[in-house]
Amino acid sequence: MIARTSNSFRGTFIGAASAFICVFALGIANAAHEPTKSEIAARLLRQLPDVKPSDYALGSAAFDAELRTRLEENANAGADAVAAGRALWTAKFRDGRTLASCFPNGGRRIAQNYPQYDSRLKRVVTLEMAVNQCLKTHGQPLYEPADPATMGLVIAYVRSLADGQKIAVRVPPAAEAKFAEGSRLYFTRMGQRNFACASCHLQNAGRHYAEAALSPAIGQATHWPLIRGGAPVTLHARIRECLELMGAAPFAAGSEELNHLEYFLAYLSNGLPLKANAWREK
Numbered sequence: 001m002i003a004r005t006s007n008s009f010r011g012t013f014i015g016a017a018s019a020f021i022c023v024f025a026l027g028i029a030n031a032a033h034e035p036t037k038s039e040i041a042a043r044l045l046r047q048l049p050d051v052k053p054s055d056y057a058l059g060s061a062a063f064d065a066e067l068r069t070r071l072e073e074n075a076n077a078g079a080d081a082v083a084a085g086r087a088l089w090t091a092k093f094r095d096g097r098t099l100a101s102c103f104p105n106g107g108r109r110i111a112q113n114y115p116q117y118d119s120r121l122k123r124v125v126t127l128e129m130a131v132n133q134c135l136k137t138h139g140q141p142l143y144e145p146a147d148p149a150t151m152g153l154v155i156a157y158v159r160s161l162a163d164g165q166k167i168a169v170r171v172p173p174a175a176e177a178k179f180a181e182g183s184r185l186y187f188t189r190m191g192q193r194n195f196a197c198a199s200c201h202l203q204n205a206g207r208h209y210a211e212a213a214l215s216p217a218i219g220q221a222t223h224w225p226l227i228r229g230g231a232p233v234t235l236h237a238r239i240r241e242c243l244e245l246m247g248a249a250p251f252a253a254g255s256e257e258l259n260h261l262e263y264f265l266a267y268l269s270n271g272l273p274l275k276a277n278a279w280r281e282k
């Protein structure tokens with residue numbers, strides 16, 4: 001599978017576009033600093049003149065009208081996951097409390113603010129971590145950070161409670177080093193193929209990798225979890241799939257590396273509306 005994809009990858013753009021290698025080498029690897037959000041936005045605007053930035057969150061479907069129609073037809077693909085997640089969210093713990101009771105307003109309209117920096121813990125806290133903090137406080141067993149049958153369902157529900165809210169991830173001064181770590185990971189080549197996340201989702205956004213058009217870095221954090229084959233796929237689970245494509249040993253779901261990558265990605269999506277449970281075919 002990897003070999004087939006690799007051939008197709010080279011065939012579709014790497015072999016043809018030696019310019020890509022140059023741009024990548026000069027623009028990223030030797031850069032004194034990673035590009036800022038406005039530099040990334042400007043680059044995507046130049047590179048994708050026919051795509052509205054508000055459509056970036058559609059992922060591959062931003063470049064494919066037929067896929068976009070199917071996405072719309074499957075807009076309710078997450079309904080079962082949301083219902084099952086709601087049941088977990090409101091299920092009583094042994095002490096009579098619930099996940100809902102740990103969050104302001106029962107968890108309504110909070111997801112757009114995650115990940116967030118916790119100055120007491122000195123850590124970037126993802127929504128998944130906040131769920132596990134609640135379970136821990138109440139003496140409950142924790143969820144695996146990317147388990148579709150527990151954490152995935154809960155995230156499908158609580159993020160749906162923020163549908164329509166604009167992503168609003170803050171990076172206070174104390175969090176800048178963590179944010180920079182996420183940005184650095186995004187632009188660092190990793191794995192046997194020597195690709196960075198940015199090689200595909202910035203330099204080659206809109207081009208094809210195997211059968212899929214590559215989604216742009218901006219807009220990638222708005223629509224989690226994805227619903228694939230009826231089951232929720234968390235952002236960390238998807239990033240792990242990309243790391244495998246890159247021939248890199250994937251960081252664990254819930255690791256600091258993926259927390260910081262998520263922090264950076266979510267910040268790039270600031271201002272775009274959250275819409276949980278986007279359908280994906282694969």
Ligand code: HEC
Binds near residue numbers: 198
């Ligand atoms: C070799 C190319 C390649 C590299 C490198 C790569 N990805 Fe991907 N990624 C893909 C493909 C193909 C998809 C599925 C089509 C799409 O949505 O872009 C994808 C999908 C995604 C998605 C889901 C987008 C959506 O809306 O469904 C996210 C998020 C993502 N990648 C993040 C990352 C991160 C973070 C890295 C670096 C750790 C990375 N990718 C590295 C090829 C790549």
